[in-house]
Structures are given as structure tokens and as C-alpha cells.
Amino acid sequence: MFKTQYHTAEPMRIDKFLTHFLPDVSRQYVQELIIHGVVFKNGIIVKKPKEMVSLGDIVEVDIAAVKQYTGASISQDTKQELRDNVKIIYEHHDFLIVDKPAGLLMHKTNNPQSYSLVDIIKELYPEIEGVKDKNQSREAQMQQRDGIVHRIDKDTSGLVVMARNQEAFEILKHLFQDREVYKEYICLVRGHIRQTHDHITYPIIRSKLDHTKRVAVVSDKQQSKSHERHADTEYWVQEIYDKASLLKVVIHTGRTHQIRVHMKAIGHPIIGDKLYGGKVEVQDNQTLSRQFLHATRLQFNYREKQYTFDSKLPRELQNYVDALS
DSSP, rough: OOOOOOOOOEEHHHHHHHHHHHOOOOOOHHHHHHTTOEEETTTTEOOTTTOOOOOOEEEEOHHHTTTTTOOOOOHHHHHHOOOOOHHHEEEEEEEEEEEOOOBBBOOOOOOTTTOBBEEEEEHGGGGTOOOOSSTTOOHHHHTTTTTBOOOTTTTTTTEEEEESSHHHHHHHHHHHHTSSEEEEEEEEEEEESSSSSSEEOEEEEOSSOOOEEEEOOOSSOOOEEEETTOOOEEEEEEOOOSSEEEEEEEESSSOHHHHHHHHHTOOOOOOTTTTTTBBOOBBBTBBBBSSSSEEEEEEEETTTEEEEEEEOOOHHHHHHHHHHH
16 A cells, blocks of 8 residues: 655645656546545545645555556657667676666566666667566566666666676675765755755655655654664755755765755755655746756776766756756
């Protein structure tokens, strides 16, 4: 059972709300789920897509029942657009450096119709099939994570490394585990950050109310030592705008949603981040369809040779920041 809570003061239609939380699912598909009676609000079946959710409401979706229906599929045109936007910026006989566009999953979700970077790379480099962590969970096995050494979020763009054979996978996996990979991001956050350089080291835990979210532990009352995970995010302010700050960010750990959670914790959520509260401001008719977070640099040593890869801001992000100037 998928479960989440509505945290915003202003009421919202339940179909619109759920569209933000079910990856690769259209609003029309959410409406069909509601009609089929698999969506609940505060324990009661929701009968109409236009029903409103208010602050504190608990929303649940019966995932087992959802699987009885046809999964939301992506149109062929959308798949082709995603394929066209995936860039292979470096080919090594052991690994690939891929520039992933926003809007594309790294790997399949529990929705069998989901479309991912792994699907695209397997078409181009079929040798990655079966290259994966041999000790991964059953859920991970179902999600087909072939070649994936590390991940970035669906609506984050930028650089990822993918292994082409099992030996390379093990080497690269240990580089990430031992924190020997330099990972740099660019993000735009709400408000003015006073300190031009700082480390955010709040531990991160899974939200008790919403399994899709993570929470930074900023007080003793939140502590749950058995579940919290050390996290270290370092940032430098690059530019200050009227209502926003542009940051260079380096993560020294690799927790789920780490940058997004840490920025929210210090009161400066990433602009465009629907999950963590960074709403979008329209600038000179420029708006965003995604969160302003881009993986801009990867650097690591592989077999005694250093590799450095860079990715420029995507046009949508560059146009948005230009409109702020």
C-alpha cells in the first residue's frame, strides 16, 4: 500500500496531488485508479478525481490492486524524445559516461510499463545486461538495474557512470562506497543563503509519514539512531539573485535525495522541487518543468588513470537562470 500525507495549507485536487508521487504515471491514469476504487483518503475510498485533499490528510493507493490494471505506458514519441536527449559523452571498454536528461528514470520502477535509462543503454550496449550487484535485494532485481553503479533522481539531469562488465562494476562500486568519486552539482535554491561556503551534515532518515520522502535530522527529538544515515553536503554560493541563490554543491556521501533534503533543512529548497517545497517562480515568461538540479562533474581514478567529465547546464535551466540576471 502506497501511503503519503498532504503537507500544504492550500487544498489541492487529489488526482493532481498523486501525480507528483507516482513516477511515470499520468494524471489521466491517476483518475482511472480513483474510478477503480483503489485510492483512499483517511481510510475512505475516494470516488471522484476532483475530490480535494487538505493539510494533514492521509492518502493511500492499493498498489496490489493497481497491478491488476494496465500500467501507464509512455507514448512512442515520448520514448524517442528521451532517447534523443540521452548523450553518451565517453566510451571506455569498461564503462560509459552518460548525460541523462531530466524526466528519465535511471531504472524501472514497480510499474512494468516504466521506461528508463537502462532500457535505452541496453539497446545500444547489450553487454550491460546482467552487470549488477549480485547481492541486491529482490526488489532491485525486479527493477533491472543493469550497469548502474550510482543513481541520480528522475528529475535531476547530468552525469552518471555505467559499468559495461562485471569486473568494472565491482571496481566502480567500491570507488563510490569508499567515497573516492568527486561528484559536483549545480542547483538553484529559494532565498538568499548567508554563508557563502558551508557543510550541511544533518543525518538523513526515511519519512515515517511518506515512504517516498527523506527527512534531515535537525533536532534530538527526531533522532532514531538505528535508521539515520550520515550525510555530508558541501556548497559554495556562486550567484545571488532577487529571490534565489545559485550554488555549486559537492556531496561527500550518496544518500537518497541528499541535496534536496539538506537544502530544505536549511530553509532553501531547490526551485522546482515539488516533493520538497521548492515552488517555481515565473521569470520573464521562463518557467521550469523540473527541479533545478544538475550533476555537472564526475571525477575518479580508474586503473591508475584519472578521469574528469563535465556537463553544461541544460538549455531549460540556463534560460531560467539567465532570466534572473
